[in-house]
Amino acid sequence: xxxxxxxxxxxxxxxxxxxxxxxxxxxxxxxxxxxxxxxxxxxxxxxxxxxxxxxxxxxxxxxxxxxxxxxxxxxxxxxxxxxxxxxxxxxxxxxxxxxxxxxxxxxxxxxxxxxxxxxxxxxxxxxxxxxxxxxxxxxxxxxxxxxxxxxxxxxxxxxxxxxxxxxxxxxxxxxxxxxxxxxxxxxxxxxxxxxxxxxxxxxxxxxxxxxxxxxxxxxxxxxxxxxxxxxxxxxxxxxxxxxxxxxxxxxxxxxxxxxxxxxxxxxxxxxxxxxxxxxxxxxxxxxxxxxxxxxxxxxxxxxxxxxxxxxxxxxxxxxxxxxxxxxxxxxxxxxxxxxxxxxxxxxxxxxxxxxxxxxxxxxxxxxxxxxxxxxxxxxxxxxxxxxxxxxxxxxxxxxxxxxxxxxxxxxxxxxxxxxxxxxxxxxxxxxxxxxxxxxxxxxxxxxxxxxxxxxxxxxxxxxxxxxxxxxxxxxxxxxxxxxxxxxxxxxxxxxxxxxxxxxxxxxxxxxxxxxxxxxxxxxxxxxxxxxxxxxxxxxxxxxxxxx
Amino acid sequence: xxxxxxxxxxxxxxxxxxxxxxxxxxxxxxxxxxxxxxxxxxxxxxxxxxxxxxxxxxxxxxxxxxxxxxxxxxxxxxxxxxxxxxxxxxxxxxxxxxxxxxxxxxxxxxxxxxxxxxxxxxxxxxxxxxxxxxxxxxxxxxxxxxxxxxxxxxxxxxxxxxxxxxxxxxxxxxxxxxxxxxxxxxxxxxxxxxxxxxxxxxxxxxxxxxxxxxxxxxxxxxxxxxxxxxxxxxxxxxxxxxxxxxxxxxxxxxxxxxxxxxxxxxxxxxxxxxxxxxxxxxxxxxxxxxxxxxxxxxxxxxxxxxxxxxxxxx
Numbered sequence: 001x002x003x004x005x006x007x008x009x010x011x012x013x014x015x016x017x018x019x020x021x022x023x024x025x026x027x028x029x030x031x032x033x034x035x036x037x038x039x040x041x042x043x044x045x046x047x048x049x050x051x052x053x054x055x056x057x058x059x060x061x062x063x064x065x066x067x068x069x070x071x072x073x074x075x076x077x078x079x080x081x082x083x084x085x086x087x088x089x090x091x092x093x094x095x096x097x098x099x100x101x102x103x104x105x106x107x108x109x110x111x112x113x114x115x116x117x118x119x120x121x122x123x124x125x126x127x128x129x130x131x132x133x134x135x136x137x138x139x140x141x142x143x144x145x146x147x148x149x150x151x152x153x154x155x156x157x158x159x160x161x162x163x164x165x166x167x168x169x170x171x172x173x174x175x176x177x178x179x180x181x182x183x184x185x186x187x188x189x190x191x192x193x194x195x196x197x198x199x200x201x202x203x204x205x206x207x208x209x210x211x212x213x214x215x216x217x218x219x220x221x222x223x224x225x226x227x228x229x230x231x232x233x234x235x236x237x238x239x240x241x242x243x244x245x246x247x248x249x250x251x252x253x254x255x256x257x258x259x260x261x262x263x264x265x266x267x268x269x270x271x272x273x274x275x276x277x278x279x280x281x282x283x284x285x286x287x288x289x290x291x292x293x294x295x296x297x298x299x300x301x302x303x304x305x306x307x308x309x310x311x312x313x314x315x316x317x318x319x320x321x322x323x324x325x326x327x328x329x330x331x332x333x334x335x336x337x338x339x340x341x342x343x344x345x346x347x348x349x350x351x352x353x354x355x356x357x358x359x360x361x362x363x364x365x366x367x368x369x370x371x372x373x374x375x376x377x378x379x380x381x382x383x384x385x386x387x388x389x390x391x392x393x394x395x396x397x398x399x400x401x402x403x404x405x406x407x408x409x410x411x412x413x414x415x416x417x418x419x420x421x422x423x424x425x426x427x428x429x430x431x432x433x434x435x436x437x438x439x440x441x442x443x444x445x446x447x448x449x450x451x452x453x454x455x456x457x458x459x460x461x462x463x464x465x466x467x468x469x470x471x472x473x474x475x476x477x478x479x480x481x482x483x484x485x486x487x488x489x490x491x492x493x494x495x496x497x498x499x500x501x502x503x504x505x506x507x508x509x510x511x512x513x514x515x516x517x518x519x520x521x522x523x524x525x526x527x528x529x530x531x532x533x534x535x536x537x538x539x540x541x542x543x544x545x546x547x
Numbered sequence: 548x549x550x551x552x553x554x555x556x557x558x559x560x561x562x563x564x565x566x567x568x569x570x571x572x573x574x575x576x577x578x579x580x581x582x583x584x585x586x587x588x589x590x591x592x593x594x595x596x597x598x599x600x601x602x603x604x605x606x607x608x609x610x611x612x613x614x615x616x617x618x619x620x621x622x623x624x625x626x627x628x629x630x631x632x633x634x635x636x637x638x639x640x641x642x643x644x645x646x647x648x649x650x651x652x653x654x655x656x657x658x659x660x661x662x663x664x665x666x667x668x669x670x671x672x673x674x675x676x677x678x679x680x681x682x683x684x685x686x687x688x689x690x691x692x693x694x695x696x697x698x699x700x701x702x703x704x705x706x707x708x709x710x711x712x713x714x715x716x717x718x719x720x721x722x723x724x725x726x727x728x729x730x731x732x733x734x735x736x737x738x739x740x741x742x743x744x745x746x747x748x749x750x751x752x753x754x755x756x757x758x759x760x761x762x763x764x765x766x767x768x769x770x771x772x773x774x775x776x777x778x779x780x781x782x783x784x785x786x787x788x789x790x791x792x793x794x795x796x797x798x799x800x801x802x803x804x805x806x807x808x809x810x811x812x813x814x815x816x817x818x819x820x821x822x823x824x825x826x827x828x829x830x831x832x833x834x835x836x837x838x839x840x841x842x843x844x845x846x847x848x849x850x851x852x853x854x855x856x857x858x859x860x861x
Contacts, residue, residue, distance in 0.1 A: 261820050281631075281824055331627035331647075389801065391820065398646050398806050402623050413806050415719070 031270045035250040037527070037544055039274040040257040040266055042390055044231050045418030050213035051182035052125050055132035056418070057301070057438055060179050060537035062234055065252070067182035067219035068243075070100050070119060070159070071173055078442050078534045081173040085114060085183060085220075085243075086159075095166030102157040107241040108185040109217070109224040116153030121186040123151035123161075125208040132426070133180035135463045136440055139449070140164060140172070144203065168489055174443040179537055184209075185218035192216060222247045222542035231256045231417075248545035258390060267292060267522055273546070274523040274530065279391050280338040286522045294522050296339075297532040300349040301438040301517040302447075303341065303393070305400065307510040309471040311383065311431050317508065318375035322368040324361045324512050326403045331363075336395045337515050344516035346502040347451045347509075351534070352444045353491065354498030358506060368407045380408025385432035386421040387413050393434050396514065400434075426464060428471055436517065437466060438536045444498050448482040451511060452501060472510050589853040596849020602842025610658040617652035622807040624648035631825045642827040644818065646807075650831045653809035657832065660810045661839060664725055664794045665787050671729035673783050676736020681771045683737065684744025685763065695741070701734040706789075707796055714802040721810065724803040728793050732786060739782055743775040777854040785847035788840035795836050811836050 032038040043058035051063050071089075074080040083089070086100040106114035127137050127147040141164025142150050150162045163172060175181070192212035198205055209216070217225040222244065223236035234254040238247045255272060257263045263275035264282040268289055278286065286292045307314040307323060314320070333343040348355035372378060387397040394415070401411045411432070416424070425433045439446040454467035454474045467474050481501050488494040505511070519539075523530045529543045559566040568585070572578040590596055609616060618638065624630075624647035634642040634650075641650040683694040701709070713727035747753060748771070756766055797803035798812025806813065811832040818829030 259820060261823055264823070279820065281821060285824060328626060335626055335630050335647075395645060399626055401807055402626075402646065405623065415801055415805070 032273055033251075034546055037249050037252045037274070037541060037546070038272045039252070039254050039276055039541075040263040040272040041254045041274075041276040042258045043234065043254060043256055044258065044390070045388070045422065046228065046230065046234075047419055047422075048214040049217065049225060049228055050131075050210055051179050051184065051219075052122070052129050052208070052213070053131035053133070053210060054179065056422070057436070057536045060438075061539045062225065062228075062236075062254070063179040063182055063219075064221075064537040064539070065223050065541055066217065066221040066225045066236060066239075067179070067184070068221050069177060069179075069181045069183060071176050073174075073177050073442055073535070073538060075533065075538060075540065078538075081170070081177060085119070091169050095169070096163055098161040098163070098169075098172065099154075100159045100161070102159065103243065104157065106220065106243050108188070108220045109239045109241055110185055110188050111241060112185050112187050114183065114185075114220055115156050116159040117156075118186045119159045119183050120148075120151050120153045121189075122181070122183045124148060125184065125189070126180050127151075128204055129208055129210055130462065132464065133178070133440070135465070136175055136178050136180050138463075139175075140167070165487060167486060168494075171443050171445060171486060174441040176441075177537075178441045180440075182219065184213075185220070188218040189213065222540075223252055245542070247542035249541075252541050260391060264522070267524070270524065273527055274521050276521050277390070278340075278520055278522050280336070280340060283339050283520055283522065291525045292522055293525055294520060295530065295532055296518050296520040297534060298349075298351060299438065299517040299519045300352060300442065300535050301436050301519075302344060302347065302349050302513055303396075303434070303436045303515050303517065304511045304513045305385065305397075305432055305434040306466065306470045306512070307432060308428060308430050309473070309510055310428060313375075313377060313381045314383065314431065314510065316375040316377075318371040319377065320508065320510050322371035322375070322407065323404075325364040325368040325371070326407055326409070327361070327400055327512060327514065328363040328403050329359070329361065329514070332396055332399055333515065336392050336399065339518070340392065340520055341515040341517045343514070345506060345513045347447050347505055347511065347513060348444050348498060348502055349439065349447070349516045352439070352442070352447070354444050354495035354502070356499050356502050358503065360506065363403060365403070365406045372407060372409075378408075380410060382410040382412070383431040384412045384414050385434060386424055386430045387415055387434055388418045388421045389415040390418075393436075397434050425469055428459070428469055433470075442535060444494075445482070445486050448485065448498060448501060451509065452482040452505060453479045466511070467509075470510050475508075478504060586853045590849050593849045593852055595845045596852070599842045599845025599847075599849060602838060603846055606658055606662065606839055606842065609655055610662045613655050613659055617649075617655045619649035619652040621648065621652045621656040621809045631821065631828070633825070634827050634831075641831050642825075644814070644828050645821065650814075650827065653814060654811070654831060654835050657809040657811050657814065657835070658839075660721065660804060660808060661791060661794070664721070664728070665790050665843075667725045668729045668732060668790050669783050669787070671725075672733040673736055673779060675729075676733040676738075677740050677772060677775060677779060679733070680737035680740025680742075681744050681767050681775060684741035685748050685767050685771055687748075691741075694737070698734045698737050701731065702738075704731070706731045707793055710793060710797060711800070711802065714797060719802045719805060721804040721808065724794055724797045727797070728790055731793075732790065735786070736779055736782060739778055740775045743778055744771050747771075747774065781847060781851040781854055784843060784850055787843035787847070791836060791840050791843070 045056040046059050047056060048054050049059060049062065051067055054063060068084050070084060070086040071081050072084040074082045085102055085106060087103045089098060089100045091098055102116060108114055123137060124147045126134055127142045128144050152160055154160050189209035193206045193209045194211055195205060196207050215228055222239060222242050224239045226235045226237050228234045233256060236252040238250050257266065260277055260279035260282045263277055264286055266272045267275040267286060287294055307320060309315045329343050343359060345359050345361055346356055350357060385397055387393055397413055401413060404411045424430050437450065450465040451467060452474055453465055454472060455461060455463040457468065457471060457473045461468050478501060481497055485494050485497040488497065519532050521532055526547045528545045528547065533539045559569060567581045569581065572581055626647040629643045629647040631645060632639050632643040636642060639649050643649055679694050683691045709731045710727040713730060714723050717723040753766060753770060756770055794803055795812030798810040799816040801816065804810030804813050814832035815829045821828045
């Protein structure tokens with residue numbers, strides 16, 4: 001008996017060893033169909049497809065391709081805003097009332113007509129659901145009890161939006177290009193709405209279709225979403241009712257592929273048309289292949305790691321500063337993010353109004369040790385870092401782990417997928433969190449607000465800016481500067497305020513900024529007009545055609 | 548007690564070959580040593596077993612002297628200047644990984660983790676299996692039925708899947724991985740111990756001890772367990788390769804040792820990203836796992852032949 005068991009074990013161990021090797025090899029698939037675009041894309045961060053709730057980078061790309069908003073960034077010139085559903089708009093003289101006129105004959109993918117009523121409903125729904133992206137709208141003074149009044153349809157094709165302060169119109173319009181302002185099909189959504197019992201936190205009797213919209217679709221974009229299977233695939237099909245230029249390809253499939261090497265092999269074999277998450281090494285390798293091209297676009301996305309101020313050690317100002325000296329920026333820039341990003345230490349990405357490119361910090365262990373000693377932590381301490389298990393953050397986290405160790409700080413890495421780490425971050429239960437922030441709209445206020453304003457630092461705070469998520473009670477002086485810049489009509493003066501604010505945050509904020517992303521995609525030469533947009537929600541696929 | 552002469556007056560030099568092989572040992576000690584010597588001779592006849600033993604001894608030496616042998620720090624790399632260097636680069640014999648760390652040094656330090664896992668699992672799982680098996684076999688009746696059904700439940704799950712579930716519940720980390728592997732590997736030992744116990748629970752020497760008034764506890768502990776030991780040792784040794792692979796598998800899936808620990812499975816996982824262009828990052832730890840698993844298998848094979856002559860050659 002022992003002998004036969006033994007043979008079994010040998011077989012088992014051999015096959016286990018083999019499967020370890022094989023796990024690295026990707027599976028082969030047939031070539032992609034001529035009418036379908038297949039993208040390899042890591043989208044493990046998607047939690048929901050509901051535009052009123054979704055606030056994740058990958059979801060924004062899907063929403064941007066499948067929903068329409070009143071206005072959108074001009075893809076050719078991001079400093080301009082053009083109408084999408086809106087034909088024209090006017091701003092009242094006091095700067096408080098925006099009146100949008102919708103284009104005529106618009107239809108949702110479902111066939112229902114798009115009316116101002118739907119626009120008003122979409123605003124109302126986002127405000128009342130009060131999920132992560134709701135602050136984009138509530139910052140204009142919208143609340144659950146006044147939204148019906150402040151965002152209302154005054155006719156079938158006229159939508160009136162009232163804000164609480166005379167903001168710069170470009171700021172208001174920029175915000176309305178965010179995915180939370182996507183217009184949903186009221187009729188379809190309410191058909192799927194579920195009754196809920198009102199509670200202290202949620203006073204409404206319906207969930208506004210939030211549960212159904214998690215995987216459902218009620219939009220009017222170039223493509224309609226057929227399916228989202230978490231960590232597997234997103235399938236979109238051309239929307240026959242789309243009001244704009246008809247998409248060239250019938251179907252777009254995003255395949256969840258986490259590994260850069262897997263994407264590279266699939267791209268080389270023609271299993272996918274576009275590889276979206278190539279790492280520097282693989283990027284170099286695909287450029288040498290025939291029939292594969294690279295495209296890149298600097299993004300308004302900055303990577304950082306942040307220190308939760310609830311942690312007593314991390315709350316000490318000396319520790320905050322020491323952390324900034326304990327990152328090997330040069331090596332990370334030269335090796336880990338080569339080609340996919342540039343070292344950047346301020347909170348505004350290059351390209352936005354007022355952005356500065358100061359880089360005062362360098363790896364300086366001696367200086368950091370001095371600061372730690374001053375904080376009474378000469379022997380270091382132990383902390384954890386929540387890390388989404390994708391590159392490049394994993395590699396950077398490991399590098400930071402090593403440099404922190406040089407100053408005696410023992411950092412434990414807690415790996416998780418995007419959902420886990422984000423959920424923990426939003427609940428403020430992390431020590432260190434490494435992640436990225438993409439501006440919600442192309443205006444410096446997006447980053448200034450999230451990094452420099454914390455409206456209510458208690459756990460009950462509903463405006464969960466990144467400052468809140470790190471329990472950073474922002475000095476009033478900073479918040480006031482950020483709020484003031486918003487009402488500053490003079491662009492030069494506004495820029496000066498942001499420049500000053502960046503310098504202050506550079507020194508004292510619990511954010512260690514690492515780099516600004518350059519997004520790169522490798523794609524098959526068969527594709528025509530494949531482009532990456534300037535932000536995460538402008539990577540449009542409807543222009544793409546295939547030979 | 549004198550070991551030097553037999554009752555026949557014949558004098559043997561103590562600890563000599565003839566003394567060890569004498570068929571009339573004059574003391575318990577001589578009998579024991581003699582028996583051990585015979586087992587060693589049978590074991591040593593098997594070349595492959597010696598190779599296995601050599602590998603395991605080398606592993607022990609490397610693990611013990613890791614601090615002296617490793618040319619570099621296993622967790623501090625030189626990201627800027629030494630990232631992904633190929634094997635053979637001066638001062639980096641086996642190349643470097645994506646954080647600029649010396650792979651050889653990581654392998655050397657990783658041997659400690661491997662041994663740590665293997666030894667701890669064996670120390671936890673083997674006694675549990677032995678106790679459950681012998682008690683169940685000796686007691687019989689409902690005790691046997693209950694214990695064996697519990698064993699069946701554990702055996703019904705694939706080992707790695709059960710370990711995965713346990714680690715997922717306990718949280719990733721090498722201690723939890725060890726616990727999970729131990730929990731999943733005792734049932735086969737219980738089965739073996741029970742089978743052995745059944746073969747001699749009704750034999751005369753057990754009846755004799757019983758008549759002398761020994762308690763069941765004493766019988767199981769002093770008379771049944773020692774007889775189960777040899778087959779158990781063989782089985783545990785053979786299982787060690789499996790334990791290493793399971794630990795590496797958990798590390799590979801990110802549920803075992805966490806960075807920066809140089810656990811071999813985790814090293815393969817991080818090297819997987821570079822497998823197309825920088826094969827050595829994943830291949831070197833893979834090779835280390837292969838060699839050590841082979842070593843344990845060969846050693847176990849040899850031990851079985853030596854300890855269990857009736858099974859040998861079947």
